[in-house]
Amino acid sequence: MVTIAEIARLAGVSKTTVSNVLNGKTNQVSEETRKKVLKIIEESGYFPHQAARALKSKRTRTIGLLFPHMPLRLLSNSFFFPGFLTGVAEACEEFSYQLLVTTSFKNCDTDFHYERLLKTRSVDGLIVSDIFHHDSRFAVLKKASIPFVSIGKPEGGEIEEIYWVDHNQEKIAERAVDYLIGLGHRDIAFIGLSLKRVYTAQRLRGYQRALRKAGLPFREELILCEEMWHEEAERKIKAFLRKLSSFTAIFSIGGNLTLDCLRVLEGLGLSVPGDVSLLGNIEVEGKRFLGINLSGVRTYPRKLGYETAKNLINLIEDKPAPKSLVLEADLVEGESCRRIG
Structure with missing residues (x-):
């Protein structure tokens, strides 16, 4: 069986250098040496015993990504999560880490998601998704x-010490509604998920800020x-739009809701943009969205996922990490969307 000592001998380096490469300590090894060791x-087929390494380092080199909702809802969000993952x-x-993805049949099942997982020390750190106002997690x-x-x-709540990564949700929403107002729209419907979700709020x-700047009233x-999800979302949106006396534009803040x-x-029987302008959320690469060159807020789930995981790994390894990281x-x-008036 190939050992670290044998790898070190073949590479002409120390066992410490091989260990640094295996543990992702790239700042302690030159790029040329790292590639040579890898x-x-x-070629040798060396496979480190993860359990033994975890016992020695007291680390699993695994991070957890936990979704506080049912698997069906996770899988149905076909726009955001593939890029993020x-x-x-x-x-x-x-950085030579493993990823553990888990979810629950119950929404926000704190006991299943966190307390049980933490007791087993199966992960070195966690990414917290779908956060809510005063999130108990x-x-x-x-x-x-x-x-x-x-x-x-x-x-x-007490959030001063929490590390987070996100797009500037408030700023981009204001800019989006500014754009619709600039096209002459005054009756702009806003469609999102629960206001308990921080990004919706x-x-x-x-x-609201864009409306105030333009001297327009906020209308509940x-x-x-x-x-709302799947068919339920379509039913609620249809009932909502039917009750409106007048609307010329919709600002939808999620890829699935835009669909x-x-x-x-x-x-x-309403056409876009002939009858109604639709400003959506663009979370996938490519210019077209179901045959429409959609106007909207483009976010970058893949970059968000990378930066979030990188920040977490830096925290685990006691390296510098920004408390807040805002992506544009x-x-x-x-x-x-079309101009009216």
């Missing part, structure tokens, strides 16, 4: 003294913010 490892996986590969993780990074800027504040009847809006508008989102002017 090549010999690959790709980014997390890229960081894990770069943060207290559990703080008590466990385990590194974690939030996807999204936390709100409510942040996007809504950006929407134009706001739909509820937890739901397109289906509902088509079912109501872009406003894309496509063909789903």
Whole structure:
């Protein structure tokens, strides 16, 4: 059986250098040496015993990515999560970590997601997704003294010490609604998930700020913010739009909700952008969205995933990491919005 000592002899380096390469300590090894050691490892078929390494280092070299909702909802979000998971996986590969992805049949099942997992010490750190206002999970993780990074800027409670990565949700929402107002729209519907979700509340504040700048009133009847998925989302959006006396534009803040809006508008016999302008959320590469060159807020899930995982790994390894990292989102002017008036 090939050992670290044998790898070191073949590479002409010390056992410490081989160990540094295996443990992702790239700042202590030159790039040329790292590649040489990795090549010999690959050619020799060496496979380190993860359990033994974990016992010795008191680390599993595994990070957890936990989704506080049912698997069906995770899999149905076909726009955001594939890119995000790709980014997390890229960081894990770069820094020699494994990724543990888990979810629960119950929504926000704190006991299953966190307390049981933490007791087993199966991971060195956690990525917290889908955060809510006054999110109870943060207290559990703080008590466990385990590194974690939030996807999204936390709100409510003791959040000063929480590390997070996100796009500037409020700023980009304000810019998006500024764009619609500049096209002459005054009756702009806002469609999102629950206001308990911090990114929904942040996007809504950006929407409100744009209205105030333009001297337009904030109208509750134009706001739909509820937890809704699949056919339920289409039913609720249809009922919501039917009740409106007037609307010329929709600002949808999620990729799946944008898809739901397109289906509902088509079912109501309304064309985009002929009858209604649709400003959506663009979370995938490519210019077209179901045959439409969509106008909308372009976020970067893959970059978000990479930077979140990288930040977490730096925390685990006691390396410098920014407390907050804000990624820029872009406003894309496509063909789903038109000027009126």
